[in-house]
Amino acid sequence: MNTDNIQNPAEEESRPLNFIHQIIEEDIRNNKNESRVHTRFPPEPNGYLHIGHAKSICLNFGTAAKYNGLCNLRFDDTNPAKEDTEYVDSIMEDVHWLGFDWGDNLYYTSDYFEQIYRFAEKLIIKGKAYVCDLSADQMSENRGTPTRPGNESPYRNRSADENLDLFHRMRAGEFPEGARVLRAKIDMASPNMHMRDPILYRILYASHHRTGDTWCIYPMYDFAHGQSDSIEGITHSICTLEFEVHRPLYDWFINELEIFAPRQIEFARLNLSYTIMSKRKLLELVMEHFVDGWDDPRLPTICGLRRRGYTPESIRNFSEMIGVAKRDNIIEVSALEFCIREDLNKRANRAMAVLNPLKVVITNYPEGQVEYIDAINNPEDETAGTRKVPFSKELYIEQDDFMMDPPKKYYRLAPGAEVRLRYGYFIRCTDVIRDSNGAITELHCTYDPLTRGGNSPDGRKVKGTIHWVSAAQAVEAEVRLYERLFLTENPDDVPEGADFKSNINPESLRKVTGFVEPSLMNAHAGDTFQFERLGYFCLDPDTSSSKLVFNRTVPLKDSYARSEKTEKK
RNA sequence: UGUCCUGUGGUGUAACUGGCAACACAACUGAUUCUGGAUCAGUAGAGUCUAGGUUCGACCCCUAGCAGGACAACCA
DSSP states (O other): OOSHHHHOHHHHTTOOOOHHHHHHHHHHHTTGGGGOOEEEEOOOSSSOOBHHHHHHHHHHHHHHHHTTOEEEEEEOOOOTTTOOHHHHHHHHHHHHHTTOOOTTOEEEGGGGHHHHHHHHHHHHHTTOEEEEOOOHHHHHHHTOBTTBOOOOOTTTTOOHHHHHHHHHHHHTTOSOTTSOEEEEOSOTTOSSGGGSSOEEEEEOOOOBTTTBTSOSEEEOHHHHHHHHHHHHTOSEEEEEGGGGGGHHHHHHHHHHHTOOOOEEEEEOOOOBTTSOOOHHHHHHHHHTTSSSSTTOTTSOBHHHHHHHTOOHHHHHHHHHHHOOOSSOOOBOHHHHHHHHHHHHHHHOEEEOEESSEEEEEETTSOTTOOEEEEEESOTTOGGGOEEEEEEOSEEEEEGGGBOSSOOTTOOSBOTTOEEEETTSOEEEEEEEEEOTTSOEEEEEEEEOGGGTTSOOTTOOOOSOEEOEEETTTOEEEEEEEEOOSBSSSOTTOOOTTOOGGGGBOTTSEEEEEEEEOGGGGGOOTTOEEEETTTEEEEEOTTOBTTBEEEEEEEEOOOHHHHHHHHHHO
């Protein structure tokens, strides 16, 4: 391995390095660890991954790829009470879906339980760890506070032999849960709370999803993470900011154990406006049925975004775009939406769908006639080809595309006005039919037969083009329209005593029944489309042979709606 | 009243390690368009938390403040 690759500007362009890559390049220049770069993504299998994890996944796997290194997937499974293989499976699925591959480098912290146990023995023998019999409450009391030093445990000065014996018996299952713990002997007066004789091992009679009942003592995060990194030869252990205060402890263990020293680097976790990222709160939303499961398309979980219609590429681009730094941040959702629109614009086939139907009868069109019109699948991609769309006397258009008394800059249909039906004909509205309550039930229009395909031989222009479906051939579909899950930009920011759930948007999901063009009947779950003039949609797995279900991924930008809004102000 | 971290346009990230602040998103204007989309061209918006200091010169270095965040689970 050499450093050539980092100076290769061919594809890297001159995009500035983030601070982590600056550190890495400096390490490479100094030939630290023979210029090897080895990272890891270390989730605890106790929940589903969300877009914040995606940032970390892209960072870790992306960094390894950038520097021709390796990235491990390691399950940090030291707390059997909370972990489960269900989560292991979903995490592997999500990482793969995002487009990353750990190859043979799949590990579990539980693989190292025996070795970590030996590490503990070594500390005991060195006089750097002791078995403590204090209860959880007593220990908490003795720990002091950030501004007040703690008190030393009365068990702190047991002999190494006694500690070793007690520790062995802890493992042998001689003591009940909570009776004893193994602690490091550091400094009860340290200004860093994590250095006040932290717990290394606790007794837990819980069955572990991988080691079963082999163990009844389990190492704590701090005593497992750095050592696992060390065992795997991780050179750069990248984690989020809250572990910054753990770093002195991380380094202390590595140093006392005299083992390979990875370097922990912390970055600011991702926050997205109008949503939450905390696993605990996500779980709450799922358990209390504010959403319909972990893959609810309103959730920022990877599986939720997938179901919503987000592509792996869009999420990877997003991760790249938001950057990596140490200051707290809240990224605007519009940045995420930009990424998915940018991606889908290039790859999603177009289709026509009417979500709020208004019937249109073409009075001068032959009764019973159906013709099939060519429509372009994707104007951004010539290779996508064309398809046939049926046209007939009775159509549906969008209610929004007709106005009785249109304002100045309304380009759509109105009494007497002419518009183009996309890929179809020019039509002019001649009559408005109402029911006994005065509500508009249908429109009568005439079409100009010479404008087939959408152009007039006399060079006549129309300003508006609207989408439509043929009533007889259109297929009914349930369309789920999602809005942001929360009303406020930062749902976590609530007044004293209030709950983040008080900020939930009661209208985050609206289901409508609309009509889609018949070609969509052949779609498969997960397929994405642009419904012309409406937005990007994907076929939901809830679709059955009797019912199509679409999710709106994101609406199209709508500068007309925006200008309307500002005019009303 | 402790330790650690962080303060740059609305948002996020940069600034060749001291040479008068750039890029993206968002916003706005115009052109173009059979999607009020996309595309193209352009406009506006910060003088870098504050006060001192060093320097010919400070976003960058020093000092003192201020503001925000993390840390007191037998969680990770």
